[in-house]
Amino acid sequence: MTAPLLELDDVVVEYPGKGRGGKPFRVLHGISLTIAPGETLGLVGESGSGKTTLGRAVLGLAPVTGGEVRYGGRAISRLGKRERRALSKDIQVVFQDPFTSLNPAMTVLDILTEPLLVTGVARRDAEQRVRTLLDRVYLPHDSVRRLPREFSGGQRQRIAIARALCRDPRLIVCDEPVSALDLTTQARVLDLFTEIQEATGVAYLFVTHDLSVVRHISHRVAVLYRGDIVETGAAAQVTEAPEHAYTRRLLLAAPVPDPDRQARRRAERLKEAAS
Numbered sequence: 001m002t003a004p005l006l007e008l009d010d011v012v013v014e015y016p017g018k019g020r021g022g023k024p025f026r027v028l029h030g031i032s033l034t035i036a037p038g039e040t041l042g043l044v045g046e047s048g049s050g051k052t053t054l055g056r057a058v059l060g061l062a063p064v065t066g067g068e069v070r071y072g073g074r075a076i077s078r079l080g081k082r083e084r085r086a087l088s089k090d091i092q093v094v095f096q097d098p099f100t101s102l103n104p105a106m107t108v109l110d111i112l113t114e115p116l117l118v119t120g121v122a123r124r125d126a127e128q129r130v131r132t133l134l135d136r137v138y139l140p141h142d143s144v145r146r147l148p149r150e151f152s153g154g155q156r157q158r159i160a161i162a163r164a165l166c167r168d169p170r171l172i173v174c175d176e177p178v179s180a181l182d183l184t185t186q187a188r189v190l191d192l193f194t195e196i197q198e199a200t201g202v203a204y205l206f207v208t209h210d211l212s213v214v215r216h217i218s219h220r221v222a223v224l225y226r227g228d229i230v231e232t233g234a235a236a237q238v239t240e241a242p243e244h245a246y247t248r249r250l251l252l253a254a255p256v257p258d259p260d261r262q263a264r265r266r267a268e269r270l271k272e273a274a275s
């Protein structure tokens with residue numbers, strides 16, 4: 001078996017003093033999961049279940065008070081600032097909102113060259129790299145002169161993806177990266193994620209509340225419920241034949257476009273609620 005790229009071993013996240021009576025507020029209760037090189041693990045769960053917090057724990061942005069996050073076998077939960085910055089070459093992030101995640105005052109050229117220039121890449125090489133990145137996300141080369149506000153939501157998310165790819169990461173935490181896009185744009189951006197993975201071998205931790213998205217993009221799916229993983233398995237198995245009652249409820253709650261299926265689901269939901 002391939003060694004995992006990322007491993008969470010009994011990870012606990014607590015926010016100090018936010019719980020009842022000023023006690024620490026425990027958001028993740030001991031999460032264990034792995035992601036292999038080149039794999040997409042979809043992370044689903046209802047609002048407030050802790051999905052974003054789990055992604056932030058991987059990025060070193062949430063307080064891990066128990067267990068360990070390992071990247072390539074190395075413990076990374078409690079790194080200092082410099083070590084964490086060095087790790088940002090390997091672990092990148094794409095956020096939900098393409099309207100706020102890009103600096104509105106910077107041109108696309110500046111947005112995409114900055115991560116390279118700060119690590120000592122020569123300007124000419126950085127600009128060459130930007131052209132390759134724009135090709136990879138299907139944006140024209142003359143995008144470099146424009147500001148984020150001159151692009152549509154889908155195009156902005158392509159810029160955010162290009163920025164995440166700048167330094168050839170091995171893992172990208174994708175936090176609801178298509179939720180703010182319309183359905184057609186969502187499908188195109190999801191296809192782009194898949195194509196990039198096939199070309200580069202990057203792995204994704206793909207956080208979403210949307211089961212149709214998770215089915216489309218993931219190899220495996222983990223289901224988070226109130227800070228615990230209740231089910232993990234192959235994407236098709238978890239989304240077609242879930243074992244856990246919570247996953248079944250999540251599936252039944254998802255809207256479906258076909259009215260007959262929708263009616264059947266409504267009947268199943270009512271049956272579940274009555275039982």
Ligand SMILES: Nc1ncnc2c1ncn2[C@@H]1O[C@H](COP(=O)(O)OP(=O)(O)OP(=O)(O)O)[C@@H](O)[C@H]1O
Nearest residue numbers: 015018027045046047048049050051052053054209
């Ligand atoms: N910085 C923080 N300080 C205190 N509590 C926090 C912090 N960040 C998140 N939480 C709490 O942790 C819980 C999980 O939040 P999180 O954002 O991880 O959930 P989520 O599953 O991503 O939800 P959504 O789908 O709505 O984004 C929530 O109760 C939230 O209020």
